[in-house]
Amino acid sequence: MHIENTELKAGSPARINSSMGVSFSNGFSESSTPTSLKSSPAPVTSGSSDTDLHTQVLNFFNEPANLESEHGVHVDEVLKRFKLLPKKQITDAIDYNMDSGRLYSTIDEFHYKAT
Template sequence: MYSSQFDGASMFSGGGFMSSQSTQATDSGSFTTKSRGGLGLLPLTVKQINDAYLSSDDKSNFMIDGVDANIVSLVGMVMNKLEKVTDVNFTLDDGTGRIGIHRWTNEDAATNEMAYVNNGMYVRVNGQLKEFQGKKQAVAFSVRPVTDFNEIANHFLECIYIHCHNIGSQNSGSDEPQTSPGPGLMTPSQNGSMKHQPSIMTQFSGHMVDAGSDFDQMVLAVFHEPENLAKESGVHVDKIVERLGVPKNKVMASINYHTDNGNIYSTIDDYHYKSTIGG
């Protein structure tokens, strides 16, 4: 059922491990903003989560390296899987620590997904950090078996890269700690106009924020529209079909692709999806 979405060669595309980053202008015509509210999927290790602390201004969000850790991505081994009627719980061990994972299975898609997840299997978990009875856990919206073990090494490289960047931003006095906000955002230029800026993880690795084919990028662009980011329940599949004028099965194939890659997640049912950029 699961095919590998990981392309090991793509992480070195662009000519180098550390690609150059855009610099923020410091003249009076520019401005800076803090990366708040979980702008995207943040690759983490369990140890980083265990060391996280609650932000002072938002008791529901954890702070890691100066960034709100809301929507996160983890890779590790499944242990102690426990299936119930409406949910599945298991422990994820990534070698740096262990964390509890909770996956609701009210919908058929989630039930089918978890049927392929077994103890001793390596998986990628995309979900939201929570605290319950004093313990940190992740409420997953995607649990995908790892089929290419290069993905494990790549994940830890991503964790190191983002950690070093965010720590470096703090040490240099920058006001912009970074998460991985998805495949390209609009950012202000020096003259006040808006320009397209690839995300850090797009420059570093084609896996974490891979937007796929041209059609996949068109689908993702709909989710990234401001009015759709603001919707709590996300976007209905039929809206995308109507918007793009293509068959529903083609849209669903693209949605499954983006779900597997952590770009979007299902909300109130199997037909409503929301971008991870919106938290």
């Protein structure tokens, strides 16, 4: 194993040895996750936990095009986006977000919008 021996000066950024995934810092807490990865939505997968799915469904409702819709988004549109998952999981995620106050129904029981 080879580690570069350098002295960090106060105020200098943390260094990461990418081959080991180890962060060497000067005592300041810094995130090693690139900003572009933080803002990218997670891919929809069938192995997602319930919490992840709740968040992914809510993120779908918070997309700009869906926020602009006066009547909200029809459940069928949500099902199309999450077509790899069973309908029951998607409707449960919508219900969860409604119960937690993050979504509300609009013109009927099939259209929802983010708060």
